[in-house]
Amino acid sequence: MVKQRFEITGMHCTGCVMAVEGAVEDLAGVLSARADYARQFADVEYDETRVTPDQIIAAIAESGYQARLAS
Amino acid sequence: MPKVNLWIIFLTGLTTGGLTCLAVQGGLLATAITRPVVMPDSPEAHASKKARRRAARARARAMQTGIQVARNPWPVVYFLAAKLVAYTLLGALLGALGSVFRITPTAQAIMLMIAGLFMVATALNMLNVHPIFRYVALQPPRVLTRLVRNQAKSQQAFAPVILGLMTVLIPCGTTQAMEVLAIGSASPLLGALIMFFFVLGTSPTFFVLGFLATQLRGKLQTMFAFAAALLVLALGVVALDSGLKLVNAPFAPSRVIASLAPTPSAAQAVMVDGVQELTVNATEYGYTPTVLEAQSGIPIRLWLATDNTFGCARAFVIPRLGVQTILPETGRVPIEIAAQQPGRIDFTCAMGMYSGVILVN
Numbered sequence: 544m545v546k547q548r549f550e551i552t553g554m555h556c557t558g559c560v561m562a563v564e565g566a567v568e569d570l571a572g573v574l575s576a577r578a579d580y581a582r583q584f585a586d587v588e589y590d591e592t593r594v595t596p597d598q599i600i601a602a603i604a605e606s607g608y609q610a611r612l613a614s
Numbered sequence: 615m616p617k618v619n620l621w622i623i624f625l626t627g628l629t630t631g632g633l634t635c636l637a638v639q640g641g642l643l644a645t646a647i648t649r650p651v652v653m654p655d656s657p658e659a660h661a662s663k664k665a666r667r668r669a670a671r672a673r674a675r676a677m678q679t680g681i682q683v684a685r686n687p688w689p690v691v692y693f694l695a696a697k698l699v700a701y702t703l704l705g706a707l708l709g710a711l712g713s714v715f716r717i718t719p720t721a722q723a724i725m726l727m728i729a730g731l732f733m734v735a736t737a738l739n740m741l742n743v744h745p746i747f748r749y750v751a752l753q754p755p756r757v758l759t760r761l762v763r764n765q766a767k768s769q770q771a772f773a774p775v776i777l778g779l780m781t782v783l784i785p786c787g788t789t790q791a792m793e794v795l796a797i798g799s800a801s802p803l804l805g806a807l808i809m810f811f812f813v814l815g816t817s818p819t820f821f822v823l824g825f826l827a828t829q830l831r832g833k834l835q836t837m838f839a840f841a842a843a844l845l846v847l848a849l850g851v852v853a854l855d856s857g858l859k860l861v862n863a864p865f866a867p868s869r870v871i872a873s874l875a876p877t878p879s880a881a882q883a884v885m886v887d888g889v890q891e892l893t894v895n896a897t898e899y900g901y902t903p904t905v906l907e908a909q910s911g912i913p914i915r916l917w918l919a920t921d922n923t924f925g926c927a928r929a930f931v932i933p934r935l936g937v938q939t940i941l942p943e944t945g946r947v948p949i950e951i952a953a954q955q956p957g958r959i960d961f962t963c964a965m966g967m968y969s970g971v972i973l974v975n
Contacts, residue, residue: 556644556751557751577756580748580751581745581748581749581751582748583745583748
């Protein structure tokens with residue numbers, strides 16, 4: 544289990560937070576996702592043997608936002 | 615039990631209430647008509663990949679404007695129904711508390727100033743002025759958002775209902791005036807009726823604009839969001855100004871502007887039995903005259919006259935002297951003021967919206 548931060552662009556309201564968290568948590572292997580509207584990131588806790596960061600980024604993109612791994 | 619005209623309260627909601635409330639609670643309504651989450655049980659989840667991509671693109675477009683689209687009016691209806699229920703219960707509670715507790719002008723001023731600052735910051739966030747304003751966005755507790763997401767079957771109704779209930783936490787200026795009225799009624803039934811008819815009155819504006827927002831597309835939607843932000847900004851400044859006037863702050867923006875403009879001719883006092891008498895008419899549109907003149911060292915009797923007045927002007931306050939009274943719909947009420955030193959005695963309605971001044975020379 545790892546915890547990683549993803550920088551997100553395009554969250555315009557707190558409704559977007561729900562959208563991002565929902566999209567990521569729907570992925571098998573994701574334990575929890577916590578997005579922060581004010582600071583525009585999401586912390587995701589996931590099982591790295593079942594899901595990859597790229598899949599998480601893709602799920603966020605499918606909800607209409609851009610994401611990348613925080614440096 | 616004081617006499618309250620529920621029809622007038624309904625009309626107040628229909629006219630001013632609808633717009634001022636929308637400015638404060640529009641954000642919650644906008645959230646209610648959005649569907650940011652694709653639920654496992656929703657038809658979209660079972661749709662073809664192409665349909666899903668189309669939906670994602672639609673959502674992405676909506677994100678650019680901050681307002682998202684629902685295709686039908688039901689979320690607005692659920693939102694408004696929940697709001698009506700919540701406020702009716704609040705009205706009953708305020709009516710029950712009425713005899714025990716009373717909102718002071720200072721408490722009212724603090725609430726107005728907090729609401730004003732919040733509205734200004736919200737507008738600046740909507741206009742994307744600086745990332746710092748993102749911190750004012752009301753984020754529902756995580757427990758609640760989880761609950762909303764997990765209620766797959768009632769998803770369409772659940773989120774708007776929660777958001778409708780949450781409007782109780784951010785009443786607009788006119789709503790606050792109605793809450794004061796409900797407290798003043800000192801009756802749970804009357805308090806409930808006051809809030810019910812007022813919120814019912816505000817509903818058509820919410821419904822029409824809420825539904826319209828769901829129908830707008832592209833550029834129009836961007837313009838709607840921009841106009842809404844400007845309106846919230848303007849109303850935020852008005853609320854701040856009202857709060858400052860209520861605490862008698864000399865730097866309240868409207869007072870500064872008024873001091874720059876030429877002073878209208880002041881109404882003079884009339885001497886009656888060693889007391890100088892002044893009359894102010896409280897009307898639907900404020901107080902007339904707005905500038906009165908009196909002499910120092912002589913007691914003042916200020917007559918407040920109403921004639922079928924139902925608006926905010928009935929709730930009369932002189933912040934400096936601690937005078938606070940609710941005038942009858944029709945009648946004359948005297949306010950006895952002890953002899954004063956030269957200076958100004960500002961008066962205002964309980965919401966700080968209408969004001970005037972007695973200049974003591």
